[in-house]
Amino acid sequence: MGRQHHDLRGATPAELRAVIRQGGYGGHTAGLAAGALQANIAILPEAAALDFMRFCQRNPKPCPLVGVTDTGDPMLRTLGRDIDIRRDLPAYNVYRDGKLVESRADIVDLWRDDSVGFALGCSFTFEHALQEAGIEMWHIENDTTVPMFRSGLQTVPAGPFGGAMVVSMRAIPEDRVDEVATICARFPQAHGAPVHAGDPAAIGIADTGAPDWGDPAPLPPGHVPVFWACGVTPQVALERAGLALCITHKPGHMLIADVAEDAETTILAPD
Amino acid sequence: MGRQHHDLRGATPAELRAVIRQGGYGGHTAGLAAGALQANIAILPEAAALDFMRFCQRNPKPCPLVGVTDTGDPMLRTLGRDIDIRRDLPAYNVYRDGKLVESRADIVDLWRDDSVGFALGCSFTFEHALQEAGIEMWHIENDTTVPMFRSGLQTVPAGPFGGAMVVSMRAIPEDRVDEVATICARFPQAHGAPVHAGDPAAIGIADTGAPDWGDPAPLPPGHVPVFWACGVTPQVALERAGLALCITHKPGHMLIADVAEDAETTILAPD
Incomplete structure (x- = not known):
C-alpha cells in the first residue's frame, strides 16, 4: 500500500x-x-x-x-x-x-x-529560493543531509528552554555570499539571513568535516562556509x-x- | 521639572x-x-x-x-x-x-x-521609511492623529481575544501605491504591507471622513486611500x-x- x-x-x-x-x-x-x-x-x-x-x-x-x-x-x-x-x-x-x-x-x-x-x-524554503537563483545546494543534489553543528552561539533562554544554537552549513561561492544573505533575509519565517559566513572557529566550530548531525559536505576552492540558524535548535x-x-x-x-x-x-x- | x-x-x-x-x-x-x-x-x-x-x-x-x-x-x-x-x-x-x-x-x-x-x-517604523522615500505623511506634517477605523475584516481569534481588525488610513498618490506596499512589506515587525488599497466599502468602511479614532484627513485628487492593520486592534x-x-x-x-x-x-x- x-x-x-x-x-x-x-x-x-x-x-x-x-x-x-x-x-x-x-x-x-x-x-x-x-x-x-x-x-x-x-x-x-x-x-x-x-x-x-x-x-x-x-x-x-x-x-x-x-x-x-x-x-x-x-x-x-x-x-x-x-x-x-x-x-x-x-x-x-x-x-x-x-x-x-x-x-x-x-x-x-x-x-x-x-x-x-x-x-x-x-x-527548505530558503534552499528553494537559492536554487532558483542558481546557487547549488550540494547536499540536495547528492541526496545527503545538510551538515549541522552545535555552535558556540547561545540562544536567549526562556524558562527551562535554552542552550546552544545549532547551525547548518552550506558552501557558497565567495562572490555570491552577500546575494545569498539578501535572498534569505526575505524569509524570516524560514531562519532568515545566515548567522555567520567565513571562519567556523569564530562561532565555535572546530572541524567542519565532523558535523554533529547530518553528513559531511565538501568546501570546494573559491567557496565560503556559510552558517544558518537551524531547526534542530528547538529540538535540543x-x-x-x-x-x-x-x-x-x-x-x-x-x-x-x-x-x-x-x-x-x-x-x-x-x- | x-x-x-x-x-x-x-x-x-x-x-x-x-x-x-x-x-x-x-x-x-x-x-x-x-x-x-x-x-x-x-x-x-x-x-x-x-x-x-x-x-x-x-x-x-x-x-x-x-x-x-x-x-x-x-x-x-x-x-x-x-x-x-x-x-x-x-x-x-x-x-x-x-x-x-x-x-x-x-x-x-x-x-x-x-x-x-x-x-x-x-x-512609526514604516511611516519613517515612507517619508524617507519622499511620501508625504499628512497627519504628521499637520500634527494630527492618523484616522483609524473599525473595519469589516475579522481577526483570527484565540481564547477570549478576537473581534474586528482596526485599520489606519493614509492618502497615497495613485502612482506610488505599489511602491508603498513594497516598502512596508520590509517591516513585518511594524504591520507590514497594507491590508487594502482603494474602495473603503470593500473592507466595511462607510465614511472615510468619520474615523472611529484619530482625526479626519483629506483624500486629495489623484490619491488613493490605503489601509494598514493598526495597533489599536489588540487594544480593542x-x-x-x-x-x-x-x-x-x-x-x-x-x-x-x-x-x-x-x-x-x-x-x-x-x-
Whole structure:
C-alpha cells in the first residue's frame, strides 16, 4: 500500500496529507509540494507552552514560529484546511524525560486535552529560493543531509528552554555570499539571513568535516562556509528541558502546509 | 521639572527612558529617537498570556510581537539595556473588567508576580521609511492623529481575544501605491504591507471622513486611500476580553527601545 517519494512529486499539499493520514507514506518530505511551506513540529503540555512560545519569540532565527494550535485542539487551523497535527506528518519522534524513546507514524493516542502543537519554519524554503537563483545546494543534489553543528552561539533562554544554537552549513561561492544573505533575509519565517559566513572557529566550530548531525559536505576552492540558524535548535532545547512527554516531527519528515512558502505571513484566514 | 518634546529631539533611547523614568516627560513619543524601534505595550496576568500570545501569532499584521517579559519580571531584556516596562513609558492606560479607568505615569504598584508584559511594533517604523522615500505623511506634517477605523475584516481569534481588525488610513498618490506596499512589506515587525488599497466599502468602511479614532484627513485628487492593520486592534481585543486587570501604553506614548527599527530581528542578544 505504501507510496514512494517519486510517486508523490506532483501531489498538492492536501493530497499529500491525505495519503500520509491514511498511512500511505512514511518517508521524508524534501522536494514534495513545491512552493508550499513545510514546518518543523513540537507538541508540549500547556504547562510548558508559554515558556516555549517565549523561547521562539526570543530566538526567531532558529525558531521561526509559523503556527500554534489551541490547547487540546489538534487542528493547525491557520496553516491550511483540515491539518491534523496528530496524523498528517509522515513520522514523529516521541521524547520522555528529554530522551528519544520511539519513532512512529501517528500520535493520536498521545494527544491530550492539555497538548499544544507548534509549527516552526524550515530551511527548505530558503534552499528553494537559492536554487532558483542558481546557487547549488550540494547536499540536495547528492541526496545527503545538510551538515549541522552545535555552535558556540547561545540562544536567549526562556524558562527551562535554552542552550546552544545549532547551525547548518552550506558552501557558497565567495562572490555570491552577500546575494545569498539578501535572498534569505526575505524569509524570516524560514531562519532568515545566515548567522555567520567565513571562519567556523569564530562561532565555535572546530572541524567542519565532523558535523554533529547530518553528513559531511565538501568546501570546494573559491567557496565560503556559510552558517544558518537551524531547526534542530528547538529540538535540543526540548531535550535539555527534560519534559515528561514531548513530541516532534522525525527530522526531514515535515508538516506540509497549504500556505505558500513565500507568503507575506504564514496565516491563512479562516473561511 | 518637566521636559518638552522639542528639548528631547536629539536624545538617545537610553537618555529618553532615563528622563521618563524620573518623571521628567509625559508626552507623546512621535518623532523622538529617530531610527529606534518604538512599541505598543500590553500587560496581562499570566493566566491570559498564552492566549494573547497565540492571538498575536495568528494576527501578525495588527499585532506584530517584538518582545515578551518573563512572568513577574518587569525588564524587557531583549529590546534593550535596562528597560523597565513599569516606569519607562511616558503614560499608561489602566483597564479593569475591560473598561479604561485611569491614565497614569507609572504602574509600579500594579505590577504583580504573575504579570507578563508584551511589546508590539508600531506604525512609526514604516511611516519613517515612507517619508524617507519622499511620501508625504499628512497627519504628521499637520500634527494630527492618523484616522483609524473599525473595519469589516475579522481577526483570527484565540481564547477570549478576537473581534474586528482596526485599520489606519493614509492618502497615497495613485502612482506610488505599489511602491508603498513594497516598502512596508520590509517591516513585518511594524504591520507590514497594507491590508487594502482603494474602495473603503470593500473592507466595511462607510465614511472615510468619520474615523472611529484619530482625526479626519483629506483624500486629495489623484490619491488613493490605503489601509494598514493598526495597533489599536489588540487594544480593542483586550477590552473585549474584559480581563479583571490589564494595562497598556497610552496611545502615542510608546516604549522607546534600543533595537533599531530596521533591524533584521527585534532581539538584542544579552551581554
